[in-house]
Amino acid sequence: MTATIPGRRYASEDDPRVILEEQVGVFEPVPPFPPRTEREAEFYTLGDGEMFLNMGPQHPSTHGVLRVVLKINGEVVTDLDPVLGYLHRGVEKLCENADYHQAICYLDPLEYVSSLFCEWPAVMAFEKLLDVEVPRRAEYIRVLSGELLRVASHALFMGWMALDLGGLTPILWSFIERDEIVEMLGSLTGARMLFNYYRIGGVNGDLNHEFMSRLGDWMTRATEQHEANVRLLNENEIFVRRMRGLGQVDRETALRMCMTGPNLRAAGVPFDVRRSHPYSVYPELDFDIPTRDEGDCLARYLLRLDEVKQSLRIIDQCLHQMPDGPVIAKLPRLLRPRPGRAYAAVESPRGQYAIYGISDGTDQPFRMRIHDPSFVHLQSVGLLMPGHLIADTMAVMASLDPIMGGVDK
């Protein structure tokens, strides 16, 4: 071996270009070999005229870091394989090593578009374990902020939906609406995105003047602004023609695939956790559960628009019925709930968001299971997408509205 100077390459086998030239070939998303399951073996065998197309995790429109391996025949998707885990942080395990107060703030970044709905079931589960009674004002504030965030989340959904179909403008219009709401919640909670506002036994801080003035300002034109955003797309022939009949699920399939939330209601099942398993002060509020029968992308889109109107109704009622009183129950600094199990579910903008917590009597949860609707909905893309064109896979995915933070946990 001759003396070598660091940083200089002598042998051709050291040259990365040479190595690359040797390895170059058509990239195939090869599974771990040998295939782990029969399904994997079947999927990674190409049929006649088929080819793999690797979409994501760095793709302009896979909603975060979802990777989908598409098996395409021309433009038609014949099969697909979603690959998850690019955003996995082990949140459930992190929560087991934090005390009950700290566990809540780990849950925020799961569904980062509507993060209050991740905190909500957790605090509800812990309150059940601790037998705490939450002040009514706190419950009303939770409902108020939650419904505001639902409007914001659905506004963002509208924009993304249009963007995945190639429309540029709606995303920016709906971001204006979302921005107003997150600014409002920012003045209430101190953060614009990851609020960490709900506490065990109540909420962190009462309604303040800035929040109320922003809210009043927004409420005067919320309906009008919503209508304006809706008019951008709802009667657009191209949009409606692309969405109608796309990614259709019937009632039974939707129930079989464990869909919840707007995706299930768009298939005609009037299941809403707020109504069927009432929590917080929802029994005292008057609102409708909109449903649609078609079960296609257009129905899922229009249903969310209807939900925004109901949310505005709920916000209005909350403001009228808001009682006085404390916003948080008196609790010790260190919480040691009785050993036991508790389950709590809320209706997040994406569906049923649930937490199943187990306490072993120490100050840390023994186990926390997070049920995320995005993850559950993502399992039905394999059912919805095959047979559609590449362009439609994005639309179907957008209409299911998954948030990858919650999927990968």
Place this chain on the structure above:
Amino acid sequence: MTVVGRAWNRLTLPGKLVFTIVPFLLVGAIVVIALVVIFGQLVLDILAANLPIVRFAVAATAVLLMSVPTAFLIIYMEMKVIALMNLRVGPDRVGPYGSLLSVVHGLKVLMKEDFTPTGADRIVFTLAPVVVYLASVMSLLVIPFAPGLFGQDLNVGLLYFFAVGGLSVVGLLMAGWSSFNKYSLLGGLRSAAQIISYEIQLTLSVVGVLILAGTMSLNQIVLHQSGSFLDWFAFKQPLGLLIFFIAATAEANRTPFDLTEADSEIVAGFATEYSGMRFGFFFFAEYVNVFIMSALLVTLFFGGWTAPFDWPWPVHVDLNPGALGVGLLFLLALAPLVGTIVLAAPFWIARSSMPTWQALIIGFVLFNLLVGLGVFALAFLGWEWVVGLFWFLGKTYAFVFTFVWMRGTLPRVRIDQLMGFAWKWLLPASLLNLFVTAGAIVALGR
């Protein structure tokens, strides 16, 4: 150290630059003058003998040079207009109202790494942007901008236009195939399917115009529409216009038919693997295409460079500045000063908080604007080609705006809808248009 060396070291950096550049310039100027004196007549004779070739070379160069500023202008227009539609501010940092941003974009593209992916077919990969860009630019040659202002007045101008414009699909396919990327491949195939399908509609929709005008020369077609705006073919061929507009949108790869570079589906289509100036060529070609399609639309259906209405009274400008003699010199020397001061005075008087120099700058700018307007008005009245260019560019940019507007408004169609629309609706409609036009011509006996 010698005397020269010491003197050189005492110079500042600008001094060094001046002392380096000025001698070169001097020598260069002397050489040029000498060359002109010795060979000037000879060159002129050769040029005069081959006038058509010279004309073609000049026109091609002019068109090539014109295409880049046109692309810059349309890119800026698109950024700004779509920003306003999106309730954003848009570019506002570089230049007044951000108007130099697209120039900066161009420079940025020049400075980026020129990257060829491993496994790409290097020759085809390099040639593809050239083909696409040249196909766009060469179509500009036959478009009549104004009376006497066109590259070539071919008697098969329209045919040439479609033939050369159809070359761009070859470039897109080359790019899609050679990039060694599946997204590029899909984009290239999509563009082939789309552009070839819509090429038929595009060609068929103008056959009605050809029958009416009886010629394929774009100049003659424009002359056929001279008169008032009621003589435009848009009113005789409304269906043809509609089909042409839709097909032109698809041909220029614009929203809602921008499937070849649908960023939410196939990342950037055929341009996925391109970077640097090669990508820049695709980018410029796209915007030049928008201009070309608008220009052809205006030429065929909206009277080209003809004014929409006749100027109500005849104006003859007989200006002979030389007749003023020394007075002209005084005018040129004094008018700017006096004008600046006169225009600055109102601002200076009305706003006491404004410093004098600011008022003077405002006055100077206003004076320049006024003079510019005056010169333009004189040219507009005096020269036919200025009038023609004014109306032609005005109409063309109105349609460029329409394309930009559609980009800000509409979502994208799907590939099967796109093809179905072309073959099931546009093709029968354009055939119907053709038969109705031909039947009318026969029935009316013209």
